[in-house]
Amino acid sequence: MLQTAVIKENRDWVIKALEKKKFRKATELIDEILRLDQERKETQQKMDQAQAEANQLSRQIGEWMKSGEIGKAESEKEKVASLKLEAATMQQQLELVQKQLNEALLTVPNTPCEKVPVGNGPEDNQLMRSYNPEGKILFQPLLPHWDLIKQYDIIDFELGNKITGAGFPVYKGAGARLQRALINFFLDEALKAGYVEIQPPIFVNEASGLGTGQLPDKEGQMYHMTEDRLYAIPTAEVPITNLYRDEILSENQLPIRNVGYTPCFRREAGSWGAHVRGLNRLHQFDKVEIVQITKPENSYQTLEEMVNYVAGLMEQLELTFRVIKLCGGDMGFTSALTYDFEAYAPGQKLWLEVSSVSNFEAYQANRLKLRYRTADKKTILLHTLNGSALALPRIVAALLETNQQKDHILVPKVLHPYTGFETINLGK
């Protein structure tokens, strides 16, 4: 969440920034936050003062008791009681105000950075770069991947339906091996790039969900195990970033560069429609995620590095893709700047989002209480960043559709050492 100090010092700027994100009622809410913060401060002052007096008097009473002035001690006890009562009343008020302040802050999204283009939705996003592998001749007629996976019998939705439900596909034979190949390829590449591999739990507690901002914003989008009060992670970002919750890192630990493969779970409540056939949208999918934690002054340079890294993966997979910068109206709640990667799926003539690389600045760090200590012993909030590198299903969709031939599907060269085969063939 935003820091109240930042809001206080830059009220007008914050409101303007929030309006860029198409956040309604920014002015009202920000002013309410400032009012609550002021009330919080005043209440605390009153409480502290009552406490201070009570503490002092209690100490005095102790000394009187020791020196035998019992009468004096007894007569002042009541005074302490009334001071304590006053302090307790103030504390109740303080807790109430703090709760209100916190709730208000939780509903405010992150402010977009200056580089974010103004806009309402996808149509206003900015194309940053595109890539089209040379010399690639697409086989005609092109089929969408949902026909190909049936034809080659590599991914089975009906079976998943039987054992779990819609959106939980079963990968079989070459399909399963392709999944494993991609995961290993992505992890190995990240290792080469200097990321440290993490294998986190795939269920997290409520504090973790709050830490990275999925709660309360995306409450209904996560699978929730009410019995044990755990959430199935929607992305490895949640457990990996939360590793550093409530930490004060030393400067020499920075930057943190982690990579993790996990399955990801999304309820996708209310978002099923015409364009979500086949692998385009699933309840469970695999993803390799990169996470970085940097000093504030380095985060935007790091974001560019991460974008370049993901672009490198896409090029190695020989996929047609484009990178777009999201406009204010299309960005996520917690992000300050996001680049989306879209792979072209020629069989369905669609661009599919395969990666989202974001800088959250101090927004997550403030919730996480993730800081570092400077040389002069100050604690400063860090910046968190993450990106998919990469999410599998749509990559698979694009790969299958791009590389389909008359009676086989080509596997990109970089994956051959991982798959152990160069083509996916019919009838096997």
Added chain:
RNA sequence: GGAGAGAUGCCUGAGUGGCCGAAAGGAGCAGUUUGCUAAACUGUCGUACGGGCAACCGUACCGGGGGUUCGAAUCCCCCUCUCUCCGCCA
């Protein structure tokens, strides 16, 4: 699942009602010193909020919540977690 023990600062660990935000040691940081690796010595060393230009001051925090008391890390109750033993088990 059953029985017992425990939870204190970055770590180890002392502290059973006021002088405890907390001993001591280690690690870390800064400095001094010796010819390197290293050692010795000195100092420093929690977080948050509030006040102050600042030095500094106030308040809270010894797993979490509640209670007793003029006063709680310390006594009482509840919860959570960890460890040990037994059972079960990939």
